[in-house]
Amino acid sequence: MDRREEVLAIILSALESLNLELPEAERVKVGPTTPLFGPDATLDSLSLVSVIVDVETALTMRWDAPISLTDDRAMSREISPFDTVGTLTDYVLELLQEIAPA
Amino acid sequence: MDLYSGKTALVTGATRGVGRIIAEHFLSEGASVIGFARGEPSLTAAAYHHVQVDLADPMAIQKAFLGLHKQITRLDIVVNNAAVLTSQYAMIMPPAAAQAMVNVNLLAPFIVSREAAKFMRKSKWGRIINIGSMAVSLEPIGDSVYAATKAGLSTLANVMAKEFGPMNVTCNTLGITAIESDMLSQLPRDKIDAIIAGLPVPRFATAADILNVVDFFAAEASSYVTAQTVFLGGVN
Incomplete structure (x- = not known):
């Protein structure tokens, strides 16, 4: 499994964990194009926080270094890293390149 | 059955003073206890795990939690006890001493609580207890920054109580004398004797006074008690 696939699997796993906590009618689609934030997203703010926490925790454990997805850099971007699963995957790969170059 | 059997508690500043009293109590009541402190461990119980960490350093706290994630799967109770105090007139308070109080007394409880909440959200149960101070109410000369950081602890707990309430995590503050x-x-x-003499209950706090409220906040039956500050000795 290459790094992109590994990161994508971590994010999708976080969404699957979230779905376990949500009523069936509120569950989110789990896939690379799933919107996380913005008008097309179905996650409420607390659900998005849950996903971010799960992804951060999994990344931190996997790469053995604290990883924050919500620092100033993420928040100041023109295109939010949290638009979709795909944009979040790209952002995580960028962060990982800094702490553990592939 | 012991009061805290099966529970895991984290106490900051566990090597001495109030932190050590609380850590020993949790241990005696069946809990596993993790102690965060800058110094060497002073407890040797088998169920005690010491983590040497500089609580003035947010990154060091996060690294300590990274280590915990590899060792434990649940964290039930957090007591944010560690604090530093420099009492000095504001005009001559060294900025470094003021900064240290902000870091240890306020920022560290924030980082510890948020990292602990990541454990608690999985188990959907948690108790976060901040150790505040009568200085918040009495506002003694020389304690401007110390009292402000301890007042901030209550506000921290009250906001976190809203954020963590859906996860069945309560956040409260015990203002000790x-x-x-x-x-x-x-x-x-x-100076201390004069303050104590002016309290409605004019005596020093005992370990039992403190543990009584800690046990109340940590109790299973206290799931509906959150965002509260309880002062000892009649301070209000």
Whole structure:
């Protein structure tokens, strides 16, 4: 499994964990194009926080270094890293390149 | 059955003073206890795990939690106890001492609580207890920054109570009065005695006074008690 696939699997796993906590009618689609934030997203703010926490925790454990997805850099971007699963995957790969170059 | 059987508690500043009293109590009541402190461990119980960490350093706290994630799967109770105190007139308070109080007394509880909440959200149960101070209410001369950081602890708990409430995690603050400790010995005794004499219950706090409220906040039956500050000795 290459790094992109590994990161994508971590994010999708976080969404699957979230779905376990949500009523069936509120569950989110789990896939690379799933919107996380913005008008097309179905996650409420607390659900998005849950996903971010799960992804951060999994990344931190996997790469053995604290990883924050919500620092100033993420928040100041023109295109939010949290638009979709795909944009979040790209952002995580960028962060990982800094702490553990592939 | 022991009060805290099967529970895992984290106590900051567990090597001495109030933190050590609380850590020993949790251990005696069946909990596993993780102690965060800058110094060497002073407890040797088998169920005690010491983590040497500089609580003034947010990154060091996060690294300590990274280590915990590899060792434990649940964290039930957090007591944010560690604090530093420099009592000095504001005009001559060294900025570094003020910064240290902000870091240890306020920022560290924030980081510890948020990292602990990541454990608690999985188990959907948690108790976060901040150790505040009578200084918040009495506002003694020399304690501007110390009192402000302790007041901030209550606000921190009250906001976190809203954020963590859906996860069945309560956040409360215990405002203690003076207890014989290393921190107390840094202050002029006559000043402390005068403050104590003015309290509705004019005596020093005991370990039992503190543990009574800690047990109340940590109890299973206290799931509907959150965002509260309880002062000892009649301080309000």
